[in-house]
Amino acid sequence: xxxxxxxxxxxxxxxxxxxxxxxxxxxxxxxxxxxxxxxxxxxxxxxxxxxxxxxxxxxxxxxxxxxxxxxxxxxxxxxxxxxxxxxxxxxxxxxxxxxxxxxxxxxxxxxxxxxxxxxxxxxxxxxxxxxxxxxxxxxxxxxxxxxxxxxxxxxxxxxxxxxxxxxxxxxxxxxxxxxxxxxxxxxxxxxxxxxxxxxxxxxxxxxxxxxxxxxxxxxxxxxxxxxxxxxxxxxxxxxxxxxxxxxxxxxxxxxxxxxxxxxxxxxxxxxxxxxxxxxxxxxxxxxxxxxxxxxxxxxxxxxxxxxxxxxxxxxxxxxxxxxxxxxxxxxxxxxxxxxxxxxxxxxxxxxxxxxxxxxxxxxxxxxxxxxxxxxxxxxxxxxxxxxxxxxxxxxxxxxx
Numbered sequence: 001x002x003x004x005x006x007x008x009x010x011x012x013x014x015x016x017x018x019x020x021x022x023x024x025x026x027x028x029x030x031x032x033x034x035x036x037x038x039x040x041x042x043x044x045x046x047x048x049x050x051x052x053x054x055x056x057x058x059x060x061x062x063x064x065x066x067x068x069x070x071x072x073x074x075x076x077x078x079x080x081x082x083x084x085x086x087x088x089x090x091x092x093x094x095x096x097x098x099x100x101x102x103x104x105x106x107x108x109x110x111x112x113x114x115x116x117x118x119x120x121x122x123x124x125x126x127x128x129x130x131x132x133x134x135x136x137x138x139x140x141x142x143x144x145x146x147x148x149x150x151x152x153x154x155x156x157x158x159x160x161x162x163x164x165x166x167x168x169x170x171x172x173x174x175x176x177x178x179x180x181x182x183x184x185x186x187x188x189x190x191x192x193x194x195x196x197x198x199x200x201x202x203x204x205x206x207x208x209x210x211x212x213x214x215x216x217x218x219x220x221x222x223x224x225x226x227x228x229x230x231x232x233x234x235x236x237x238x239x240x241x242x243x244x245x246x247x248x249x250x251x252x253x254x255x256x257x258x259x260x261x262x263x264x265x266x267x268x269x270x271x272x273x274x275x276x277x278x279x280x281x282x283x284x285x286x287x288x289x290x291x292x293x294x295x296x297x298x299x300x301x302x303x304x305x306x307x308x309x310x311x312x313x314x315x316x317x318x319x320x321x322x323x324x325x326x327x328x329x330x331x332x333x334x335x336x337x338x339x340x341x342x343x344x345x346x347x348x349x350x351x352x353x354x355x356x357x358x359x360x361x362x363x364x365x366x367x368x369x370x371x372x373x374x375x376x377x378x379x380x381x382x383x384x385x386x387x388x389x390x391x392x393x394x395x396x397x398x399x400x
Contacts, residue, residue: 027089027090027092028048028049028069028087028089028090028091028092029048029049029092029095030046030047030048030049030091030092030093030095030096031047031048031049031066031095031096031097031098031150031151031152031153032046032047032096032097032098032099032100032141032150032151032152032155033045033046033047033096033098033099033100033141034046034047034100034101034102034132034136034137034138034140034141035076035099035100035101035102035105035113035137036102036104036105036136036137036138037102037104037105037108038072040074041072041073041074042072042073042074042075042076042079042105042113043070043071043072043079043138044070044071044072044073044076044079044080044083045068045069045070045137045138045141045142046068046069046070046080046083046091047066047067047068047141047142047150047151047152048066048067048068048069048087048091049065049066049150065149065150066149066150066151066152068138068141068142069083069086069087069091070083070138071083075116076113076115076116076117077116092122093120093122093123094122094123094124096123096124096127096152097127097128097150097152097153097155097156098127098128098129098130098152098155098156098159099117099127099128099129099130099174100129100130100131100132100137100140100141100155100193101113101129101130101131101132101137101190102131102132102135102136102137103131103132103133103134103135103192103223103230105137106131106190106223106225106229106230107229107230107231108229109227109228109229110228110229111181111228114174114177114178114181117174118174118178123174125173125174125175126173126174127156127173127174128155128156128159128171128172128173128191129172129173129174129177129190130155130159130190130191130192130193131190131191131192131193131223131230132192132193132194133192133193133194133220133221133223133233134194135194135195139195140155140193140194140195140217143195143217151217155193155217158219159171159191159219162219163248163250164250164251165250165251165252166236166240166251166252166253167239167240167243167244167248167249167250167251167252167268168219168236168237168239168240168243168252169191169219169222169239170189170190170191170222170239170242170243171191171248172188172189172190172191177190180225181225181227181228183343183345183346184345184360184363185340185343185344185345185346185347185348185349185356185360185363186340186341186342186343186345186346187224187225187226187227187339187340187341188225188228188341189222189223189224189225189234189242189341190222190223190225190230191219191222191223191239192219192220192221192222192223192233193217193218193219193220194217194218194220195217196217196218220236221233221234221235221236221239222234222238222239222242224333224337224339224341225339225341226337226338226339231337231339232336232337234329234332237325238325238328238329238332240252241322241325241326241328241329242329242341242342244271244273244290244292244322244326245273245275245288245290245326245329245330245342246273246275246342246343247271247272247273247274247290249268249271250271251267251268251269252267252268253265253266253267253268253297254266254268254294254318254321256314256317256318256321257317258300258301258302258303259303259313260301260302260303261301262300262301262302262303263300263301264296264298264299264300264301264303264314265296265297265298265299265300266294266295266296266297266314266318266380267294267295267297268292268293268294269293269294269295270291270292270293271290271291271292271293272290272291272292273288273289273290273291274288274289275287275288275342275343275344275347276288276289276347276351277344277345277346277347277348277349277350277351277352278348278351278352279348279351279352279355279359282355284344284348284355284359284366284370285370285371285372285373286342286344286347286348286370286371286372286373287372287373287374287375288326288342288372288373288374288375289375290322290326290374290375290376290377291376291377291379292318292322292376292377292378292379293379293380293381294318294378294379294380294381295380295381295382295383295384296314296380296382296383296384297384305383311380311383314380315378315379315380318378318380319376319377319378322376322378323374323376326374326376327374330342330372334367334368334369334370335368338364338367338368339367340363340364340367344367344370344372345359345360345363345367
């Protein structure tokens with residue numbers, strides 16, 4: 001009987017959960033982290049949510065919605081622990097939205113700083129990683145923003161919208177980045193971000209009250225890596241072409257010249273891409289097969305869209321344009337950077353694992369001269385609620 005009672009007591013202690021709980025009032029929720037360099041040490045900046053200011057109250061805000069904490073140390077974990085010295089709360093990282101790395105740190109190498117973020121058991125991997133192009137990461141996170149109370153949250157949402165609408169950002173989570181860094185057949189890319197306007201103005205609450213000339217941010221280009229080091233940039237158009245090849249474009253806009261003069265715009269609403277690798281007579285080859293559907297969305301010229309041959313001509317023109325632009329971004333990756341950001345090596349590995357064992361030893365050299373065949377199919381499905389533009393009617397009126 002005594003033994004049975006002891007068993008029940010032991011079971012009771014095991015079932016009494018919440019032993020590791022933390023009260024909300026004891027937490028500083030970190031939305032964004034910036035990593036800069038100060039000499040040989042890392043300078044961390046953490047944007048922390050201020051709950052009282054986040055909640056709208058009658059009579060106005062109680063203060064700034066976020067607070068910035070900073071610390072300098074040789075390692076990530078030591079820097080975060082140093083921040084606690086000036087904070088009354090525990091730094092909670094599970095709601096991290098963005099990690100911003102300065103261009104200087106990215107060019108020197110990012111492998112050391114990523115170990116902490118991949119190892120910490122509180123961190124989820126669903127945060128975006130960005131590069132502060134040509135400036136300090138701290139500056140990006142310090143901006144007091146319009147529309148969103150947290151700059152980190154605004155960056156996260158803006159990345160999502162750009163992925164859906166423009167196709168001009170490389171939306172990379174931690175797991176994606178780590179996978180590319182350890183792969184021998186694909187190199188990494190990260191989106192660049194820079195601030196527009198004065199740093200001093202951007203850090204003030206008055207910045208969020210301005211309708212003009214306020215400090216804000218923009219995504220600017222995509223950083224190309226070789227191993228864990230940043231080696232160069234793709235511009236917005238090149239980033240979109242990169243995403244076309246990987247089939248990551250959800251929607252975007254393509255502009256074409258009309259047969260006579262003027263232009264028209266097409267909204268791309270479907271992209272399907274397949275990358276194939278092969279080895280022929282011991283030589284590696286790659287093929288990109290791209291299918292695209294688009295609709296006419298804006299016409300700024302005189303053109304007859306009722307004729308099937310007109311749409312066929314536009315499809316032919318768009319195919320020609322895409323072939324040239326995709327060829328350009330492939331050549332830039334090969335000749336300028338020598339970095340296989342498309343994963344052609346992985347495609348060859350999937351198709352011929354035995355041959356890849358030998359090819360991967362000198363893949364950088366092989367990639368520079370890799371023949372890449374482009375096969376592009378374009379279909380224009382719809383022309384909107386009306387086929388021809390009223391510009392045609394106006395032109396006829398002028399000719400009368």
